Amino acid sequence: MSTASFAPVRTAPAHGEKPLKFSGTDFKRWHRKMLFYLTTLSLSRFLTESRPVISEGDTDSQRRNAVDAWNHSDFLCRNYILNGLDDILYSVNCSVKTSKELWDSLDKKYKTEDAGVKKFVVGRFMDFKMVDTKSVISQVQEFQIIIHDLLAEGMKINEPFQVAAIIEKLPSMWKNFKNYLKHKRKELKLEDLIVRFQIEEDSRNSEAKTYKRTMEAEAKANLIESSTNHKRKRPLNENK
Structure with missing residues (x-):
């Protein structure tokens, strides 16, 4: 296991405007704004990375420290996403363990609903x-x-x-x-x-x-x- 992949994340100052809370509608817009916001915080990579695993017999302290740093940064990323949800959606999703799992879960649920929105708009165009x-x-x-x-x-x-x-x-x-x-x-x-x-x-x-x-x-x-x-x-x- 490479220690480079677990290097501690230095969170950059946020230059993007924090998105308004997502309430269940217009997911695509909120998704793009949140992605940009997390990118300005140097946290967007945690949306695609899985939690690193260290075996019980691993005594490399540097590697353990790097993993702890990864967990800390993932914790920040996950909570930035959770705080971008309204209270009801926060309660539903707060038990998800990692940023990647949370991001994928929201993507899977609300992009499907966006497909329904697309059909609705097409219907308005035709009618x-x-x-x-x-x-x-x-x-x-x-x-x-x-x-x-x-x-x-x-x-x-x-x-x-x-x-x-x-x-x-x-x-x-x-x-x-x-x-x-x-x-x-x-x-x-x-x-x-x-x-x-x-x-x-x-x-x-x-x-x-x-x-x-x-x-x-x-x-x-x-x-x-x-x-x-x-x-x-x-x-x-x-x-x-």
Whole structure:
């Protein structure tokens, strides 16, 4: 057994921000932050190393001291992880003996749950539909959040696919504009697509306001004309 592998760990000053306590959700983010935090403490190797074993007949004091140092550093690492859990999860996991066992246990349990989250986000992506009663720009922003969640789950979605998906989700009143975009030969960038949507929506809103003012003016004119005609048709004896 090599004494080098059991060299005492000199814990470096922490330069990373301590992660917020993990409560059972968004494990992937907490996992990355905790790993970085332990790395700044020079403790991340204990996440993969198993506890060293010394036989009863081993009398090498230097080796025993190195193993004691390893146990001490592993104790620190394990408790940094435990203190990064909320009280309920702390109580459930505090009996785990080593950092590696604790890290592997959390990884096994919550990465499986993350797979369920991924399926949920995919379902949101597939089911998302734009409606005519809401601003297209605001709905595109909602859809972009879903795309961002997919990317955060490690799914690769390139920009042309994002552009095509957004165009395909346009509401029924945008059918002609959708067909116009789908038949454009030049590939659109996502940023350019958003600009086109903004211009088109502003134009539609302006036309809608103009149409509304025109209809209100016509209605007012018709009301005045109807009132004038009614007065002209009144019987003469009504003025007596």
